[in-house]
Amino acid sequence: MQVVEASDSDLEDVLLVERLAFGGEEEAGLVRDLLDDPSARPLLSLLARQDGRAVGHVLFTAARLEDTSHDVATSILAPLAVIPDCQRAGIGGRLIEHGVERLAEWGVGLVFVLGHPSYYPSHGFEPATPNGLVAPYPISPDEAWMVRPLRPGLLGKTQGRVVCAVAMNRPEYWRE
Numbered sequence: 219m220q221v222v223e224a225s226d227s228d229l230e231d232v233l234l235v236e237r238l239a240f241g242g243e244e245e246a247g248l249v250r251d252l253l254d255d256p257s258a259r260p261l262l263s264l265l266a267r268q269d270g271r272a273v274g275h276v277l278f279t280a281a282r283l284e285d286t287s288h289d290v291a292t293s294i295l296a297p298l299a300v301i302p303d304c305q306r307a308g309i310g311g312r313l314i315e316h317g318v319e320r321l322a323e324w325g326v327g328l329v330f331v332l333g334h335p336s337y338y339p340s341h342g343f344e345p346a347t348p349n350g351l352v353a354p355y356p357i358s359p360d361e362a363w364m365v366r367p368l369r370p371g372l373l374g375k376t377q378g379r380v381v382c383a384v385a386m387n388r389p390e391y392w393r394e
């Protein structure tokens with residue numbers, strides 16, 4: 219399996235992966251909007267290919283912390299998608315690891331995700347709200363809002379409300 223940074227010419231493959239993984243248009247639409255949204259930059263769009271076929275995709279978009287005294291670059295992981303016949307083969311995990319490695323090189327300190335509380339903790343994520351890192355919208359269940367620090371010493375020291383990209387800032391995207 220190969221993980222590459224998705225380019226403009228990969229757009230149809232990216233959207234197809236999103237549609238197949240989620241079984242609908244919502245996440246594909248979100249990805250399309252975020253790729254066009256200046257407030258989402260810097261962003262990282264990674265595509266996984268197996269024998270040339272697009273099998274997985276992950277998008278990380280810029281976020282910022284409001285009401286904080288500690289300035290730290292932050293990013294939101296959303297969405298993560300693996301096509302149904304390739305799930306449970308480690309592709310999602312490898313996309314996350316590729317992404318956080320690159321973000322750490324860029325100087326990002328915190329990566330947030332709203333997702334399955336049984337999936338992301340095995341990739342270094344932990345509940346964000348108890349660490350004083352508040353989601354853009356109230357989340358239920360609260361533990362679905364998670365954070366992964368990319369440097370030691372950030373959690374506990376950095377607190378505030380997360381402001382996401384404009385295209386993601388709609389209540390329907392913040393339900394788990």
Ligand SMILES: CC(C)(COP(=O)(O)OP(=O)(O)OC[C@H]1O[C@@H](n2cnc3c(N)ncnc32)[C@H](O)[C@@H]1OP(=O)(O)O)[C@@H](O)C(=O)NCCC(=O)NCCS
Nearest residue numbers: 239298299300305306307308309310311332333334336337
């Ligand atoms: C969730 C998803 C991205 C995981 O990708 P993946 O490549 O299948 O996951 P990995 O192979 O890296 O990890 C597999 C492990 O994750 C866990 N896991 C996978 N999907 C899960 C899910 N939906 N809920 C909880 N745990 C899950 C399992 O523990 C699995 O291990 P197991 O096979 O030993 O039981 C993929 O299943 C997917 O695209 N699902 C549909 C879209 C979606 O829900 N995206 C995530 C939004 S938060």
